[in-house]
Every structure is written in structure tokens, then in C-alpha cells.
Amino acid sequence: MRSQLLRSSFGCLLTVFGPFPASCINKAVRQTAAAVPHSYYPRKTMHYQTEQRGHPNSPDYRIYFSKFISAMMNGPHVSLLFPQIATKEPLNPIKQDVKKGKLRYVANIFPHKGYIWNYGALPQTWEDPSHKDKETDCCGDNDPIDVCDIGTQVCSPGQVIQVKVLGILAMIDEGEMDWKVIAINANDEDAEKLNCIEDVRKSRPGHLEATVEWFRKYKVPDGKPENQFGFNGEFKDKDFAVEIIKSTHEHWRALVQKQTNAGGIECKNMSCCNSPFQFSADEARAVVQSAPAFGSAHPVSAEVDKWHFV
Template sequence: MYADEAQNIFHAIVEVPRWTNAKLEIATKDPLNPLKQDVKKGNLRYVANVFPHKGYIWNYGAIPQTWEDPNHKDSNTGCSGDNDPIDICDIGNKVCSRGEVIRVKVLGTLALIDEGETDWKVIVINTADPEASDFNNIDDVRRLKPGYLEATVDWFKRYKVPDGKPENQFAFNEEFKDRDFAIETVKSTHEFWKALISKKTNAGEINCINTTVSDSPFRCSPGDAEDVVKSVSPL
């Protein structure tokens, strides 16, 4: 999870590059959790363009080694976790690639309530961005990228409406929480992940097979992992 723990710099995996529509995500039920395009009713899933936006309006992804525990009711939102890694929205200038791993600085978070589940959206900036040093908290986004936070709320509120679903709701009256709150939220989901990967909590359908967590009962050998990769169809 950490790129630099002392500085609270995190790794993030880009699932969906900015301006694209294919809904790729970490497939938590598959061995080794690959990136795959979501399938709904037998069809590949794409996010509609919600005027005036084109596709996703940030590099969208997740922080590894985090888990929003569906068995835990969040004291701030009153809703349980969505059973996925915690999501990030990278506001940096670079359009990243699918599967790219970037180092990010946390700026704040938005509490989306998605069909009754807590689904944190952590606002971050790529530390490699030339403007990264100017962004240290959510107020810097409001000041230096005017309209971006409002567009973010608008996008998350309406992106499912073209599919016939109602507008999404938010905790905190649609307000963004600041950097410190967001960092603590990320760290709490890391603790939930540690309980998950050590079998201290029920994984349900999540596949916890991994090659790197030394004390995890789910750890497999590199050879076993290679067999998993060879057993699936090519990219």
C-alpha cells in the first residue's frame, strides 16, 4: 500500500484512464485479482457519457491492500463497506494507462453511498505531476482547479442514471472531507484488508491467493501463481 509511509504517499493502481468509458476493475473473486472489464447481463460494461463529461473525468483506480469491509458499519456514514478496495480519483494532468501503478498524495475524500453501501472516493494527485507540490489538501483543489470538485460530485451522482437507476446519494451533505480524514480512512481499510488476508475475518467470495504476504495462509508459490496466469486466456 505504502510508497513512502513516513510521508503518507500511497501506491495506486489505475483501472480506468481519464476520458475512457470501459469499466475495468480489480476482479477480487478471481485468483490473483487481475484487472478485468466488468460484465453485466453477459455484456461488457461501459460507463455512459454524462453531459458535459466524456467518460471518467480523472484517472480512476484503487489503493492496493485495502478493503471496505461489508461487515463493518461505518460510524460516519451509517452504511457498511462495498466489499472492494478503496477507490481513488487522480486529478493529475497525465492520462495514465490501464494497469499503471502510480505514487499518489491524498488530498481528501468524498463519501458516496452506492445502493446503500459506503463507497469512499479518495481524491489524490500523482506525485510525478509537475504541479503536485501545489496540492496538499482538498482546499487546494477547490482553489487551483475550480469546478473540478463540483464536477466530481455531479459525475458520481448521475453516472448510473442512463442505465435507468436513481441518482446516487452522499454522506456529509455532498461535502468533501479533508486530507487527514481521508488518510485515516485509507489506513482503516488497510486494517480491514490485513484481517482479510490473515483469515481473521470471512473473505466470502473474495479470492485472497497472493505471492507476497509472508504470514498469509493464502500465500502461494511463484510456480502456482504462474500456473494461474497460464490457465487464463491471453490479454
């Protein structure tokens, strides 16, 4: 299992959450699901499909993976923008984040319009809330590990890409450890020349600094304090990042084998070997079919285009 996750420096697969508005969702990407003519469409690269349910830009919208795999339990590894993996729902679909009954949008904090990379996560990883990081003295945030794909291509929601790990940032979100892996799409035109975090610093002047500032301030418009960082906000190198990914993958393995407290996460899956949470294809299909049928997109809130100066 580990060799599948980290088979080389390109060995992580990233799932993209998005076609939501640029400032949308707790981890998505930027194009609109409404632009996709069918509710069930193929992703040729990884030989899987996604199925949309509900209405884009509404609380009932979901993206399920084909064969009804779970996006967190046994789905492909991914990069998301601002939707999120619904970790407490069966099959862990992608959905738009909701706060206080309203759809959540990423604030446009000048000079950044929405996300400044493809933002996603690595399924088959888990930041265990009972595990205290020895370096930062903080426990995990109960989610898959996040990834910033700094490639030049804007990804589509539910898209799975192979990424090359370059480094990692230790963000501390309200006292919880929330690692941010820095990576690049393996098929990107710049992938061959970017091999470490210093390569990013040299070839993309200001991008790493902008990334720290983005994560520092993105919750301030919601009335929350600035986020903090371990290691004085310095990025750790590729080898350090790989060790964190390995560690969170082992925590995920313990989760799906019922060797640790699930922390409220829905662990049902179809293909994790010897997992006590396995269920049948018919049961999984019933979960998807019980979700609202795919329909037309709802209007997007004007809040998406609002600028914040903090």
C-alpha cells in the first residue's frame, strides 16, 4: 500500500475538488460543474468516473467517484480547491463546505482572487486528532492532508492528478496541525525543473511567501484570528514532506482497520483489504442513488466577488 502511495518523487496522486466558483468551498477548483453537460462523466487519465448529484452551488451538491469508492478511504490521492471531502458521509463524496447553514466561500484577500494554486488533499492520509506532532506539539485536524499544486494548469472538480512532492508547510489552524504539502502536477511543463522547495523559490519568486500570507489571513474575514505556523513559517524540504505523508498514511491505515478512534469519520469502503468497514457494491450504489438527482446549478452568491483588505 505504501509503495502505491509513494512509488517515486512523482508518487502521490491528487484529487481535485472543484468546479466551483474561484472563491468557493473548503477545498475545490475553479471551473463550474454547470458547464459539464452530463451528471456522469469520464476522467480518462486515471480510468475512473465521477457522478454528480444534487445542484451545483447548493448544499445538496455532491461528487461521487465511479465504482462508488470513497474519496478518503480508498479513492485516488487528490488536490482540491474549496469544496471539501465530506468525511462524515458514506463514501466521503466531495461537497461544498457549509458554515452556519450557508455555503462557504474563500475570501478574496487583496491582492489574491480566490486560491493561488489548485488546492486539494491526499486521500488515504489522515491527520489523527489524537496524535501530537513532536515538532509543533499540536494534534491533527481530523482531515486528509492538504496539497497545493503549483502547476500552471487549472484542474477540474473530481480530477485526479499525479503530483511531484516538493516540500511542506506546517500550518497551525486554531491549535490543530494542518500540514500543507507543496507539489506540482507531474505532467506540468515545469515539473522536470522543479525538484525541491528551493527550486520553487528560485523559479517562482514570491510564490512561497504569498502562500504563507494566504494561509495566514484567509479566515480573518470570518472574524477568526490569523493562522500560525510551525518552524517560524519556513517550508520544510521534500524528504521531510514525504515522512509526514508516510506518517499520515499509517494513521489512515489504522483508521480503516479500526485500530484507532475514528473521530466521527465515516469509514465505509469497498476495497480496503481486511477492513471491518467494507460493504457491498449494492450498498454503495444505494448510497449514491439516495442522494438528490443531478440538476441545474443555483445562482452563485455575490459574496464570491467581494474584496477584503486585511
